[in-house]
Amino acid sequence: MTDGTSAIETDPSVCYRHPGRQSWILCQRCGRTVCPECQILAPVGVHCPDCVAETSGGVSWRPASNVVPMEKPKRRRRQPGRVRSMLAGAGGSGGSPVSQGVLVAYAALFLVGLLTDNLPFRWLAGVPGYGWQVWRFVTAPLSYPAAPNLSILFAALTAVFFWLTAPQLERMLGTWRFIGVLLAAAIVGTAGDMLSGQTAFGLTAPLFGLFAALLVEVWGDARLRTQILVITGINLLLALTMGGSGLPALVGGMIGGAGTMHLLRIGPDRGWRPRTPVLIVAGVCAVLIVLATVRFGFLL
DSSP states (O other), X not given: OTTSOOHHHHOTTBOSSOXXXXXXXXXXXXXOBOOTTTOEEOSSSEEOHHHHHHHOSSOOOEEGGGSOOOOOOOOOOOOHHHHHHHHHSOOOSTTOHHHHHHHXXXXXXXXXXXXXXXXXXXXXXXXXXXXXXXXXXXXGGGOOOOOSSHHHHHHHHHHHHHHHHHHHHHHHHOHHHHHHHHHHHHHHHHHHHHHTTOOBOSTHHHHHHHHHHHHHHTTTOHHHHHHHHHHHHHHHHHXXXXXXXXXXXXXXXXXXHHHHHHHHHHHHHTTOOTHHHHHHHHHHHHHHHHHHHHHSOOOO
């Protein structure tokens, strides 16, 4: 060229210093194309080596190719402070439609049972030999043998404990994750009672499933872990003295809640697809339902 500029320096697709290297990064000062090796970070944009040589003074320059790439941000855990603030709050109605729905259905079915000689209990409780009626594994926690005696007090106390725990955890987990924990605890707890030959009913299994899920969530905080363990222990003593579902339902509910919560937490860290924890939990529940069904055969 007549002005002494090579054709390479005017080609916008290749580095002006390395004609065999294609690049689309331009020097912010002279506008020439520079490859990664020639790119030098300036306070504003990227400069080429020639411009840096002309303007360098008290500024420290670094080749862009030597910059250590930023690490992919790790998935943030919920901060203990958030968990602590939610535990401190009372069981309100905001943001907890599932918890509200469960309690409304629980109370309504109990009242219907008082008027219909326990018809809801007969059709919804987890009764050994009726495992083929699969809905019972989900509806058993909503049923309670209604009678004008101390059963009203026991049913009310169970509902109060559920209300003090469930709404906070629902807001913490989000609706769908909360439903997953609740269903797993109910199914595993009901199957536990039915496999042991006992009738499953009441909110104790899902309640202790929520306690266990919350324990998994706060396990890294020693203070909160101790607090939840104490609350769980107190409720365990009350549940065993008040009656309701048997110990297999309590243990099964805790296993279901803790296991589901654990899978939901480790799934993203291990690169699982969102549906993988759901499939694992659903598979375990299906196996338990089958076992509880064939344990005592089919009753009509």
